[in-house]
Structures are given as structure tokens and as C-alpha cells.
Amino acid sequence: MKHFILYTFSIVLLGCNNNARNQISPIAKEYIDEVISLLEQKSIKKNEIDWTVFTNKIYLHAKNSKKIEDTYPCISFAISELKDNHSYFEPAKNSTKIENLNPLPILVDENVPRDIGYIRIPFFIGNNEAVKDYIDTITEKISQQNKAELKGWIVDLRDNFGGNMWPMLVGIEPILGDGIVGYFLDNNNNYEVWKVLEGKVFLNSEVVEQNTNLIHLKNEKPNVAVLINAKTASSGEAISIAFKGRNKTKFFGTKTFGVSTGCKSYTLSDSSRINLAESIFVDRNKTKYGSSIQPDVKCNDNESLQVAIDWLNKID
Template structure:
């Protein structure tokens, strides 16, 4: 896959090779390539000597760092992970979406009285916004929780990502206190995700929390997880967190396919590299990094009814 992504990065003319970028630009591009080589999840699959040659060739004739930005954007594609990004300090000449444009949040699904329902939407923003998100999700769970519930629908459809930690805290009462998954770096070193008493932990360090956390009336509930092709990144992290949980099954469509985490690297000119540096793994250490298939693939119109039917079946079986 990485080799295919490199193809668009290998088209170099003889004339381009005769016009190297300015020395300051070459230094900058070496900074970029060095960070990529040291940290990319695909670093072992890339010929870095050729990668550097191609990066310089794509920036042929560049006299300023800004003129080399398109070459950096092509290098991001050439990494082949589908999730890395480059945020330039100065705008690149390309059509841009309105600054205030955000993805939609889907409405809640109506469900019968014996079924709990919670949508886990995308979230990004300030600490105040993240705290409000956690409080809202847990308040909804508390409001809808009843001892007579047969189980819960956890709806991740349309969750295009953002910050995974408030999501895990928000849905924590349903997930339960446990190891939820792992991040695996290029050396296959694992860092563990956990939920404990209103806290989302990453290798023991608190990433998000709420002091007034909620505990379900019934422990270890039956859970149906709903996903679609828009479930991405941090949304996929939540889907992974439910994998291998007892009395849990997923329904819908395969996720977007960027079940990976990114790290932020600041460049000397103020630009930022958001590099994919780890893949998600579930609590059994099953590795993802690709689209997460549901246990039951279904057409959109079939998802909710089938998930409710399964919850009732599973609830009866576990009594």
C-alpha cells in the first residue's frame, strides 16, 4: 500500500533534478523527513534515501519554505497511512472550506422503553467544551438508565473523530471499568487505555475525567454498537474499546479505516505535522489500523431493528 502511495511522489523530470531548492529550504525539508522517518507508523516500509531525493525534487527551484509546502503535502500522501496531515504556517493556494464549517451531528434514534440509547458524537475544542461534552453524555445515560432495561444501543454512526478521551469517559458507565484497548507504536510497544471511576487513562495518566461520574443500575449490560463508514479515527477508537467486551455485538457498516492515532510535531517555521504514530488494538491485542468490520453487516434501514432484536435475545440468554 505504501509503495502504491509513493508512485505519485516518484515522477521527477531531469530538469527538476538540475534545480535544487535553496539551502534554507533543503534544511527545512530534511527537518520534515527526519521527523517522518523517526516517527511514522510506516517507517519500516519506506526507502528513506529515495524518499528524501523525491522530496527535494518535488520542491525543485523553491526559494522559500512556503514554496516547498506542496512538496510536504505530497510527502504526507507518500507515507501511505491515510491519516497524517500537514498544517502549514501560511495558507497553501487551494480551495478551502469555510472556517466555521463542521460535520453534522445525527439525531438520536427512537427506541422502545426496554432499550437504552446513547449517541456518542464527534468532539473537538477547548477544555470547557470537552468537559461539557462529558457531562452531557453521562447525564443522558443517567436520565435513560432504568433497572428494567434489557440493554443499550451505543450509536457511533457519523462520529468522525476528534478527541477520543472525552468520548471514552462519556460512555464509560456502559463500557465499565476495565482495560479498553491499546495503542501500538512502530516498535509494537503498547500503551494501554483504561476507564476507571470517571477517568480515561493512557498508560496510567489521566487524559479526561469527570468528578461526578455515573454508575449504571445494572452491571455488565448487553450492548449493541452501531457503526458506519463515517465512524472515523477517535470514533473508531470507541468501537475498538467495545471489542471483546462481554455481551457486546456490533451492527451496521465497516468504519472509515483510520483506526490510528496521530502525534503533533511543530516545525521550525510554525507549521505542524500531524503524523500517524500508532495503530489501535483491542483488549485482546488484536491490531487494527484499517476499517473495522461490524459483527453483522447490515443496510442502514435494518440496523436499529436488528440490534434491538439481538439485545433482547442476548438479555434473555444471559438470565
């Protein structure tokens, strides 16, 4: 009897899905299929999803869609069903860009003792000209504090919610050091290497960003305190992970936001866009993330700077 009930339920569900598909226009169905195919091939959650069940849910949600625009709520629903907390859908006819909804916050540098270096690595969103200004600003701030007698450095990643990670990575290179500092790991278990070397950042063998004004620290391989919090996200988490596994390094604060995944932007046939999480971040020691980075020393935002200073002062 139990098997009969399950069988009957499956037949009813299949009938509902067939009815839903029949009530979707060919152009709407083609668009939905385009999206589902992309998600099934590229999503970091690819191997965790039953795609037959997933597809049936999407079709039910798209019931009565006639135009491509009618499917937009269904596409947003599909993205939410991935449950990666990072991907998003931006419709072509959406005149309000995500970055324009609220003014971007202004992050202020902290004051620290003169025998400790301090550098804040803020979020970055901008064009090629802005990239150079961003890198030059970080380089200049490091250069102004570059003294052999420094006890160490504080790298402040609090409130860095992301953007383009490559200018951040090449900017912090003098403190981070050269070599392999992390990886992307995709749903087919393929690794892509993050490497910094003499003013250049490589993704595998390709140079993706460079600093034409590279400086070297007078105090080589310093002690480093990294500050993180719940607003450290995405590319901010990537820079956190680049410091994971580095010698003489300790993390202070609270756990990060929890989207340590790599996204790629895909333009759909109607010029809408899906920003899709398709890899997780991995540190230099091959420790896998994909969620929050935990601090070594847990403390509130208003305490983490002083706790980090105290740690650097105690080191011989």
C-alpha cells in the first residue's frame, strides 16, 4: 500500500508538471531551459542538486509565462534554489543597478602606534583607471610606514564586502609575500592557482593584475595581524584566505560573511545577467572554504584592533 501511494503521488506530480509546461509559451520555455542548462553545467552546487526535481519546481513556478519577462520571477526563484547565497539574477529591464541602491560606505583608517604598520584593504568596484588609483593608494600607504623597526603589520579587512579581488591581492603583496597564496576549486574538482610574484598576480599562468610601483618591506616576512568581521565577504574573504597558512600570521575578530566562492558573470539571450557562484576558495595548504572564515582570536569589532596591537607587542 505504501509503495502504491508513493507511485500515485509521483503520477500526480508528473501530471502537474506536464500541465505547467503546457501552459508556458515556447519562447518562455526556451529561456527557462537556457538558464537551467547554465546552472546545471556551471553552478558550484551542481553535484548536490537533483536536477529533475529542480527543473520540475522551476516549471511549476513559471506557470502561465508567455513572454521572457514573465519568467523573471521564476529565474530569481531558480537562483535562490541553488542555496549558494552568492549568485544573483539581474534582469535586462532592471533600470536600478545593485550597486546604485545605496551609497557605498566610506572606510576610515585606524590610528595605531608608530612602531606598528597598519593598512586597510577596502572593497573595490571600478574601471581600469580606478584599479591603478586603488593599487597606488595602498602602495603609497605601505611605503610611508616602511621601517625596519616595525613590530609587525595589521591588515584590516573589516567591512570589505568584495568586488575585484586582483587589485587587492597585488596591492597587499609586500606584506603578504610572494608565491602561491590560494586557489579556485570548481565543481569538477579542477584547481586554478592564485600566485603573486614581483608585482604581478597570476591566475594559473595568466597575468591578471600588476603593480608597476612595487616596493619591498625593510622588515622582511613580518608578523601580521588580520582583522575580519561579519561584513568581510566575497573578495574580502579571498584576501583573508590568501593570508591563511602564511607563517607569523594570526586572525582577529568575528567570522566572515560566508560567501567565499568565486563568481562569473553570464549574459543571457535577452541581455539579462546571472552572476553565478561556480568555485570555492581554497588556501595555499589546500584547505577548502566556501563558507565563513573563522578568526584565531574571537573579539568584537571595537576590540579587535587593540587585541591585535597587544599581540604584536608581545611577540619577541
